[in-house]
Amino acid sequence: MSETSPARPASAASSAAFSKSEMMIVAAARELAGQRVCFVGVGLPNIAVNLAQRTVAPDLELVYEAGVFGARPARLPLSIGDPTIVTGATAVVSMYELFSFYLQGGLVDVGFLGAAQVDRFGNINTTVIGPYDHPKTRLPGSGGACEIAINARQVFVIMRQSARSFVKAIDFRTSPGNLGGAEQAERIRREGGWLGRGPSVVVTDLGIWHFDEDGEMRLDSLHPGATVEEVRATVGWQPRISDGLTATPAPTPEELRLIREELDPAGAYTR
Amino acid sequence: MSETSPARPASAASSAAFSKSEMMIVAAARELAGQRVCFVGVGLPNIAVNLAQRTVAPDLELVYEAGVFGARPARLPLSIGDPTIVTGATAVVSMYELFSFYLQGGLVDVGFLGAAQVDRFGNINTTVIGPYDHPKTRLPGSGGACEIAINARQVFVIMRQSARSFVKAIDFRTSPGNLGGAEQAERIRREGGWLGRGPSVVVTDLGIWHFDEDGEMRLDSLHPGATVEEVRATVGWQPRISDGLTATPAPTPEELRLIREELDPAGAYTR
Amino acid sequence: MTTSKVASMRDAIADLVRDGDTVAIEGFTHLISFAAGHEIVRQGRRDLTLARMTPDLIYDQMIAGGVARKLVFSWLGNPGVGGLGAIRRRIETGEPTPLEVEEYSHFGMVGRYTAGAANLPFYPIRSYFESDLPAANPRIREIESPYGDGKVYAVPPLKPDVTIVHAQRADAAGNTQVWGLLGCQKEAAFAADRVIVVVEELVDEAVVRADPNRTIIPGLIVDAVVVEPFGAHPSYVQGAYDRDNRFYLDWDGITRDEDSLQAWLREWVYDLDGRPAYLEKLGAERVASLRPTAPAPSGVVDYGQYR
């Protein structure tokens, strides 16, 4: 197994070398095995779901936040509102209809979220760094994330991990995860009639985290080239590491070929 | 001025004779002068608004309850959901959109209502005769009438009058009119933020009633052939008769021609 | 998802409509699935709650056929013609058994389906003020605005066990397209646990994908696609056939009398085994007379290829 390489190798599909971004995309795609309907936002989730459709989840149905169901993009769009996801789609609907009937109506099995900050319970901040009224950094905000976190049956988080992003306490809770732990989260979801069961996986550039019975993240798989020390150094709390920690299988040549030749030949997502 | 004739005369447009229904339709159409957007239900209102468009209100825009705006029916439909109101229309929308954005959103100037029973304040029953739980006669119910009465800027009522329909107390209030009188109705409308100002005219087969400052019906015009005695005999209360009671001008030859040759050649509405 | 959901009407009703279900056959004068209603009568379903804005001839026939214990509605009649005898008799006389009714206004029913489709606990509307309807139906309730600007009324979600809609076309996966009056079919379908789509024409998915804005129901929520041309008669299908107004006028006489109604049911429902037999009995001439007098093409728009 080769070392992870930060830059994309010159001779793409034939090489077993791969970037951290490629590993993250491949790991996220594999997690979609067995899922049926996925709500797709902008960025990395977009390439991950398209890869999953071509590999582990051929029947995966995509709901694009922009109001498109059954898209067949001829190219991978930069924005989720690209014309290529409309032409040839099964249905194009208003955002009212998308959020009301598809998402809140309970048709979405998996919602993908990114995050600027996440805590050990999978609560997510995409709003501000610093105080809300005088932010140090103003982030994009919720978009659809808050309602996705509550209404999608489960949530997949995909993000690069660092001491700035994996924090003990997030500055603003944009989207609820497991709140203060599983017991509290389950009670509140039950009492509030939420459809969502909360986050089920966090895929990063270093590994794969699932949530244990306490509702806390646990590192279950380490990507090739990453070390537990590196993981500890990029987490703002004492992270739980699985007793049965496994090594994430490296991307297969076919997975790499699909990313590099079909999905993202310009390398927009995988730089 | 000729006598009103119950049956349609054989030689239509050339004759000055006309039926009570024709007079009622013509009188209702004339009331639409100066109005802009009219919400159209099934039956007599349908022919009245189409006549108004061709005579006193050429700019009148029609909103059909079935979800059609800017209809140009090639024939006058039996039902308000006929295919002829769709082909060539400006917009066809869902009933959600029609009721939410057109009616409740405040775009409708005039809503037409029929009634099985009406009281002196223009409150309307289209639900049951007798007690609700054990009705003597089960009527169609509200349909859109209740929300039309509340959200259309003003309401036109069109109905034949009789001792059974013009009653002291209606058996069920399906759609609010001037409630117990103008003062109470205006207070409740203001406090509740209603867009509607309530009923403004009742056109019958005998005459034209407007509402006075107390919110009570007042006979302002008597159709040709009808008498005040006949009116009193068909009203279940002591009706107010205008000091300046006028005679409704008979249908003009052109109005009759439009009804008989263009709008209702089969006589479905004017029998 | 290339699995075909195409089924016969008999199998679709047998598999998806169960005794005691809440069933919504929707379509506002347009696209009413009489074919599905008749099959439900033929298969002898019982104790259904029938929901529909305008119970119309189809529910008069089904209620005469004894399938229902309850009716949820907003306008009860034969539009432009008269009444619905079977339903009125059940309500007015309670014979042979009482018919429970739950009554709203049109916008109330639309709001109920919308709340059902959107998983909302209620839908707020500006109606019912100073009407006797909330007293007659205690499920219509006041709700205070959280912004201190007064109250509106709420209706509860309606989530049918089965919604049945007729449409111009669908593909085998159930992606369904409609033009002309849209009624509340979309909301009623998304609100339902199970959905049956009955179509004039089964089309290749490429036809659907060529115009994705025309799709009102995605295959994702569809359980069966039944191909039943003329299955909406005597109601109509925009562009395919006209409303059979003669039948609606005739119904006024048939429904006035329970015997004539039952005779009609025997002749047109029980003694036939499906829609093809119904059409044969109706006759080619009657069918031909309902075709549009000329085409009225929509024109083409271009979505553009983007590679």
Next chain:
Amino acid sequence: MTTSKVASMRDAIADLVRDGDTVAIEGFTHLISFAAGHEIVRQGRRDLTLARMTPDLIYDQMIAGGVARKLVFSWLGNPGVGGLGAIRRRIETGEPTPLEVEEYSHFGMVGRYTAGAANLPFYPIRSYFESDLPAANPRIREIESPYGDGKVYAVPPLKPDVTIVHAQRADAAGNTQVWGLLGCQKEAAFAADRVIVVVEELVDEAVVRADPNRTIIPGLIVDAVVVEPFGAHPSYVQGAYDRDNRFYLDWDGITRDEDSLQAWLREWVYDLDGRPAYLEKLGAERVASLRPTAPAPSGVVDYGQYR
């Protein structure tokens, strides 16, 4: 209503957009009226409240142009690329003057326009539970279901003084048709006091009437129709031109620095007198490069003539 509402962009903005107004230029990545935004900047409007789900490049440019005192939104960024410098600087530093923000989620904004369009005092949604958003924005409030089954959140109606939308086509009366992504333009238009529609193509009303299901905004609510081909660049128009992704990528550099942003505004907004000059400056080659690679026709449906 045959009165033409066709106006120049200059006249439409001069007549219909006033200092202090709440203005919504809507369109979810698709059909964003950059042409109208630039004209508002050129005419020097002040103290606007700018509402939009995704404030995007157009509001970054308008806010750099000094037209706004407040921003109402749900997602703030250059999608797939990065940030919006002018807006971030105003929020983070308060320079040159603070920018007031009122923040929702996407569904919250959609609900707000829907309540505005439907004259509802609030719109209920299942969002915001256990989020810090209601604390940051006290206009997001809890509401109890009248059926005793818990609470949801409410958002207040948003009724813009002016909504501006770009569309593929309209007739002179303002009857407007769109295909491709629909966003929340319909709701934002019905919610507004005044509506400006900017179109790629002015068509005869017969084109609209041939396909009435395609109409998303009726002329009834439209005040002006501006014919401005390519007026949505660098966003896109389904079937007419592609999103100019190169411009979105370039913007990341331009917006990082206030001087470069102001230089861009001078060059592309202040020093030009309208969209034709902008297109000339953009160049025929760039324009041509954005055309679809091939047509993708919708196909025709038949509405039928019924006489």
